[in-house]
Amino acid sequence: MIAQIPMLIVVIPLIFAFLCPLIGLWRKGPCYYWTILALSLCALASIDTLFAVIHGGAIHYRLGGWPPPFGIEYVVDHLNAMMLVIVSVISLTVAIYSKRSVEQELPDKVVYFYTVFLLQVTGFLGIVITGDLFNLYVFLEVASLAGYALVAVGEDGAPLACFRYIVMGTIGACFYLLGIGYIYISTGSLNMADVYQILPQMYHSKVVLTAVAFLLAGLAVKMALFPVHVWLPDAYTKAPSAASALIAPLMTKISLYVMIRVLFSVFKPVLSIDLLPVTDIMVWAGVIAILGGAIMALAQTDLKRMLCYIVVAEVGYIVGGVGLANATAMKGAILHILNDAVMTVGLFTVAGIVVYKTGRHDLSDCRDLFKKMPFTMAAFVVVALAIIGVPPTCGFFSKWYLIHGAVIAQHWVFLGALLFSSLVSVILFFRVIEIGYAFRPSHGGHSGGGHAAAIDEAPLSMLIPTIAIAIAIILIGLYNQTIISNIIAFAVPKL
Amino acid sequence: MFEFIVSYYNYWIYIGLMMIGFYAMMAKRNLIKKIIGMNIFQSAIIFFYISTSVKKGATVPILEHGGHGHEHVAHAVDVMQYANPLPHVLMLTAIVVMVATLGVALAVAIMIYRRYNTLEEDEIIMLLKRG
Numbered sequence: 001m002i003a004q005i006p007m008l009i010v011v012i013p014l015i016f017a018f019l020c021p022l023i024g025l026w027r028k029g030p031c032y033y034w035t036i037l038a039l040s041l042c043a044l045a046s047i048d049t050l051f052a053v054i055h056g057g058a059i060h061y062r063l064g065g066w067p068p069p070f071g072i073e074y075v076v077d078h079l080n081a082m083m084l085v086i087v088s089v090i091s092l093t094v095a096i097y098s099k100r101s102v103e104q105e106l107p108d109k110v111v112y113f114y115t116v117f118l119l120q121v122t123g124f125l126g127i128v129i130t131g132d133l134f135n136l137y138v139f140l141e142v143a144s145l146a147g148y149a150l151v152a153v154g155e156d157g158a159p160l161a162c163f164r165y166i167v168m169g170t171i172g173a174c175f176y177l178l179g180i181g182y183i184y185i186s187t188g189s190l191n192m193a194d195v196y197q198i199l200p201q202m203y204h205s206k207v208v209l210t211a212v213a214f215l216l217a218g219l220a221v222k223m224a225l226f227p228v229h230v231w232l233p234d235a236y237t238k239a240p241s242a243a244s245a246l247i248a249p250l251m252t253k254i255s256l257y258v259m260i261r262v263l264f265s266v267f268k269p270v271l272s273i274d275l276l277p278v279t280d281i282m283v284w285a286g287v288i289a290i291l292g293g294a295i296m297a298l299a300q301t302d303l304k305r306m307l308c309y310i311v312v313a314e315v316g317y318i319v320g321g322v323g324l325a326n327a328t329a330m331k332g333a334i335l336h337i338l339n340d341a342v343m344t345v346g347l348f349t350v351a352g353i354v355v356y357k358t359g360r361h362d363l364s365d366c367r368d369l370f371k372k373m374p375f376t377m378a379a380f381v382v383v384a385l386a387i388i389g390v391p392p393t394c395g396f397f398s399k400w401y402l403i404h405g406a407v408i409a410q411h412w413v414f415l416g417a418l419l420f421s422s423l424v425s426v427i428l429f430f431r432v433i434e435i436g437y438a439f440r441p442s443h444g445g446h447s448g449g450g451h452a453a454a455i456d457e458a459p460l461s462m463l464i465p466t467i468a469i470a471i472a473i474i475l476i477g478l479y480n481q482t483i484i485s486n487i488i489a490f491a492v493p494k495l
Numbered sequence: 496m497f498e499f500i501v502s503y504y505n506y507w508i509y510i511g512l513m514m515i516g517f518y519a520m521m522a523k524r525n526l527i528k529k530i531i532g533m534n535i536f537q538s539a540i541i542f543f544y545i546s547t548s549v550k551k552g553a554t555v556p557i558l559e560h561g562g563h564g565h566e567h568v569a570h571a572v573d574v575m576q577y578a579n580p581l582p583h584v585l586m587l588t589a590i591v592v593m594v595a596t597l598g599v600a601l602a603v604a605i606m607i608y609r610r611y612n613t614l615e616e617d618e619i620i621m622l623l624k625r626g
Contacts, residue, residue, distance in 0.1 A: 134585055134588070137589075137592075138588060138592065141592045141595070141596070145595055145596065145599055148599050148603070149599065152602075152603050152606060156610075156623070157623050159603050159606040159607045159610065160607060160616075160619055160620075160623070162603050163526060163529075163600065163603050163604065163607065166533075166596065166599060166600050166603065167520050167529055167533060167600075170520075170533050170536070170537070170596055171517075171520065171536070173592075174536060174537060174540055177540055177589065178540055178543070181540070181543055181544055181547070184547075184581075184582070184585075185547055
């Protein structure tokens with residue numbers, strides 16, 4: 001049983017997902033607890049795997065006992081193990097958080113919401129754990145299809161946003177599939193470790209160049225890198241709050257993980273750094289994404305849409321950090337995957353509470369929130385400080401490594417973009433805080449009256465996960481050295 | 496040059512189909528046309544995979560039992576004599592994915608039609624803007 005844990009991480013949510021509608025036939029209520037049970041088991045298995053990897057090195061699991069080049073292999077190394085814990089713990093948090101929000105927004109679809117929710121998590125975990133390129137494609141599509149379904153049931157306009165997401169997502173996935181095709185033509189293998197060994201003899205061939213181009217273009221669509229991010233703001237703004245809290249932090253981060261995997265575990269670093277100008281292009285793509293995301297975020301008047309553009313900018317941080325191609329920046333980029341996943345889920349859970357309480361998500365709906373919901377907004381301030389990058393929150397440390405990496409690589413434009421985006425984040429969040437405090441007297445003569453501002457806090461099932469995320473942000477910041485020296489130092493590819 | 500085009504005609508066809516699909520997905524304003532374009536695009540990739548494993552005069556790599564106590568009869572053991580079955584198998588999976596995507600896309604199109612009573616993107620955007 002213990003030896004089967006890597007498999008169980010994927011199989012548990014899958015089987016629980018298929019049993020969920022059966023439970024739903026009987027009663028709607030237990031589906032929520034069923035989802036939490038599944039994701040708790042998943043989280044325990046992932047944390048156990050993480051410790052096993054820290055103590056004993058990478059785990060290789062052969063499906064059906066077939067040896068790697070012929071069968072599919074699950075490989076868990078430090079990078080995967082960290083991603084597994086991020087995915088399973090964040091999805092568990094969002095599942096706990098989702099109860100009241102789903103009951104309010106989708107009263108007659110609770111059963112199917114949790115079924116698709118579990119399938120979505122299955123896809124995420126599968127993408128992260130697999131060591132096989134084609135298997136990764138299948139899981140990518142499982143995750144995307146579940147994501148389309150979750151987005152489509154949102155508010156007015158969600159179906160059209162979802163349709164555009166389907167079109168863009170399919171193009172991304174197809175490009176990835178084509179990229180794999182070219183790799184398969186030249187190596188005859190789909191196993192990542194095997195391709196890593198065989199391919200170097202062909203690095204000068206045009207087929208490999210095509211493969212790299214298609215893979216990265218496909219992943220760029222999936223991770224919403226700036227010029228091809230157009231599907232993201234619409235889809236995540238209009239999705240139900242619980243769905244956007246699940247997908248927004250994880251889908252982009254997982255695509256970034258796949259990008260790191262492809263660049264450094266399928267190809268050798270020498271290909272993308274020395275032979276092809278991939279990393280140089282990535283730094284500039286990162287700069288454009290940071291600037292584009294930050295400027296577009298400034299222009300928004302909708303809270304969730306603004307958060308979406310912050311996600312777009314954060315993707316730029318990580319792409320740029322990987323593109324700088326030195327160990328420090330890489331450390332920063334991988335730490336930022338962890339931090340940004342936690343920060344984004346924090347932002348979207350707060351946005352979900354605002355939607356739950358006010359029914360809308362314009363910035364103007366944040367009026368008086370600090371008086372009505374002091375605890376929620378305290379959590380929001382912690383997350384905001386983390387996005388801005390104020391120590392001791394976790395956002396500071398990854399930005400520090402990224403900036404340090406930019407200095408080592410002497411890439412001043414990227415450094416400038418990072419600082420610019422931090423300043424923009426200050427403006428963005430202080431705008432929300434200003435509206436939330438309502439410094440301007442809103443109702444004629446009443447200047448500071450408590451007439452409309454009785455405490456009206458979010459329900460505990462939403463509040464506790466949100467506060468837990470805020471605490472996690474501070475704890476990750478305080479213990480960042482432990483995380484880096486035990487996990488990330490091993491996850492950084494040898495350049 | 497002519498030789499180059501003719502000898503790789505299968506790849507040219509796949510590129511052509513892919514571009515047709517891509518154009519339909521990007522430029523057409525009708526949602527069903529977009530879905531058809533998406534399907535052509537995905538089929539082009541399937542053709543690409545299948546045509547990489549085509550071999551003239553090749554057979555399947557299957558061992559057969561020779562009957563009572565006889566040796567196994569192999570159709571083809573030598574690499575040159577059998578067609579690589581793996582791309583076909585991969586494409587079976589890809590077709591399943593394609594059908595699933597098509598199903599979700601059509602379902603969403605139905606949702607859109609029920610809500611806005613049209614499948615033209617421009618008209619839906621106008622309806623959305625109006626409130």
